[in-house]
Amino acid sequence: MNAKPRLLSKAIRTVLRWQLVATAALTLLAGLLTGGHGALSAALGGAVSLCAGCASGMAAAKGIKGDTQSAGGILVGALRAEGVKIGLMVILVGTVLTIYKDVVVVAFLGTFMATATIFSMAFFVREN
DSSP: OOOOOOOOOOHHHHHHHHHHHHHHHHHHHHEEEEEHHHHHHHHHHHHHHHHHHHHHHHHHHHHSSSSOOOHHHHHHHHHHHHHHHHHHHHHHHHHHHHHOOOOOHHHHHHHHHHHHHHGGGGGGGOOO
């Protein structure tokens, strides 16, 4: 069987799926409570976290593809992935808050923080 290896690990894929479900639920809740702008704000908050998490997972996977690495090499790869995630989050949050004038900040930041917290749960997902 000639199967290609997946770019993202099972843990990252699982956590991204959890983030997507949480974003959908919080978007519905924000839409019911605050209307269309609240729903869009919540969706954007989740999208920021999803994009940053996906980019972080790809940066981590890129670092793993080499030969057997030292502990220092693995640490550098993890720090690079975390830097990508945080940098992208800062850029995307700033972009949304600057461009979308009708953003409902509570819905946006609440969904963003909830989904960003969910990403940290990747540590608890087993590969088997």
